């Protein structure tokens with residue numbers, strides 16, 4: 407069974423760097439990229455309902471994205487290449503509201519970032535191309551999406567942009583409202599917690615003998 411190492415990122419509650427155990431032999435390697443039980447044991451209990459893969463060219467900057475009502479927690483990693491991955495805590499009332507965290511994720515390091523609901527997320531591609539893989543705790547709702555400019559002055563993410571790099575963003579990513587305009591997320595009863603509530607209610611009804 408593969409082991410996982412979870413390390414909290416600075417003082418940001420709920421945000422973890424994840425290290426995986428790699429089993430190498432003459433054929434190559436195998437690893438467990440996700441194991442619900444091990445994550446749950448470490449207190450990381452998001453339920454993932456969607457997996458995405460994206461491929462991007464060097465200099466691509468995707469972000470900083472979030473969904474307002476259908477907040478998405480994410481488990482992100484790179485399966486080919488290298489990126490600088492960044493998140494901003496936009497949880498209303500959080501001790502670290504407005505604080506950003508960034509780290510290099512790469513296929514070589516095989517590291518991951520566990521991002522709870524309530525964060526804006528984005529990444530910059532440092533290698534020629536990068537394939538980015540992520541699990542999501544809620545479904546994609548395009549009408550519910552918002553963002554923060556990747557270069558928002560108030561947030562001040564220090565992207566490691568080499569002098570000769572041209573930044574490539576989508577049209578949408580070049581016109582997000584400034585930090586604070588839309589980016590304070592109230593703790594939401596989203597799909598995961600709603601499922602948990604329904605389950606708890608059913609259990610309560612059962613124990614009262616009503617089911």
Ligand SMILES: Cc1cn([C@H]2C[C@H](O)[C@@H](COP(=O)(O)OP(=O)(O)O[C@H]3O[C@@H](C)C(=O)[C@@H](O)[C@H]3O)O2)c(=O)[nH]c1=O
Nearest residue numbers: 458460468469470471472478480527528529545546576
């Ligand atoms: C994210 C997403 C996109 N799409 C489609 C819609 C659109 O036509 C096309 C490209 O979408 P976008 O430009 O939004 O893709 P992208 O910029 O890669 O969006 C992603 O960025 C990173 C930083 C994140 O954190 C993700 O949660 C997600 O927001 O893919 C889906 O069908 N499902 C999805 O879950």
